[in-house]
Amino acid sequence: xxxxxxxxxxxxxxxxxxxxxxxxxxxxxxxxxxxxxxxxxxxxxxxxxxxxxxxxxxxxxxxxxxxxxxxxxxxxxxxxxxxxxxxxxxxxxxxxxxxxxxxxxxxxxxxxxxxxxxxxxxxxxxxxxxxxxxxxxxxxxxxxxxxxxxxxxxxxxxxxxxxxxxxxxxxxxxxxxxxxxxxxxxxxxxxxxxxxxxxxxxxxxxxxxxxxxxxxxxxxxxxxxxxx
Numbered sequence: 579x580x581x582x583x584x585x586x587x588x589x590x591x592x593x594x595x596x597x598x599x600x601x602x603x604x605x606x607x608x609x610x611x612x613x614x615x616x617x618x619x620x621x622x623x624x625x626x627x628x629x630x631x632x633x634x635x636x637x638x639x640x641x642x643x644x645x646x647x648x649x650x651x652x653x654x655x656x657x658x659x660x661x662x663x664x665x666x667x668x669x670x671x672x673x674x675x676x677x678x679x680x681x682x683x684x685x686x687x688x689x690x691x692x693x694x695x696x697x698x699x700x701x702x703x704x705x706x707x708x709x710x711x712x713x714x715x716x717x718x719x720x721x722x723x724x725x726x727x728x729x730x731x732x733x734x735x736x737x738x739x740x741x742x743x744x745x746x747x748x749x750x751x752x753x754x755x756x757x758x759x760x761x762x763x764x765x766x767x768x769x770x771x772x773x774x775x776x777x778x779x780x781x782x783x784x785x786x787x788x789x790x791x792x793x794x795x796x797x798x799x800x801x802x803x804x805x806x
Contacts, residue, residue: 593635596628603628653743654803661800664733664755667726668793674722675699677706686790693783701767702775720775724768727761751799754792759785 603625676684678699685691701720717725734752741749755761763782 589635592631596631596635599624599628600632650743653740657737657740657744658800658803660733660737661796661803664730664752665793665797665800667730667733668790671723671726672790674705678703686787687794689784689787692787692790693780696783696786697778697780699779700776701770701779702772718775719779720767720770723764727764731756731761748799751792751796755789755796758789758792760789 603621672684672686675686675695679695683691684695699719702718705717705719705722734756737744737748737752760782763785767782
């Protein structure tokens, strides 16, 4: 069933129409008298086209789509852990931001709230300890964010190694992340001197808000890949 559902919905729609036409002709239409001249030939032509389409569809499923589906399942088993790493990196940043603020005050999906939270944090402040993570040594926000950016970009490149097999929607999402204004902003932040690092992070709030939206969409896409 999953193999059939993986086929374009319009192709499946035409298959359903073809099956209905074939069944109607076999069990009902053949008994009806010819209503207009050439009606019988038109019905035979419609029947033959429907049978041809159904046979072509079965051939496509067995010879083409089945192999593609197996390849996609294999590729998904490889890329899902990589996509999870991208999503976990994003979640780690949000966990650190929650740790730097009152948890109930932090909402990454509220732009005004996000600006208010980031305005309280300086680039050279140490990130808070987050339980269950590798964050055991002091790191400042500027270095931490740059490190997560590089890790995410590395995982995106690992995923793009399979680009001939990737869904266009996934390519669009990963490209949006890689080219995000947030990542571009972090390039400039990485070049800040000690004085500039003493400034707060409010200026990257807008770009981080947009980044959050794309990562939320990626999370939904990952869940769709994992669904049975």
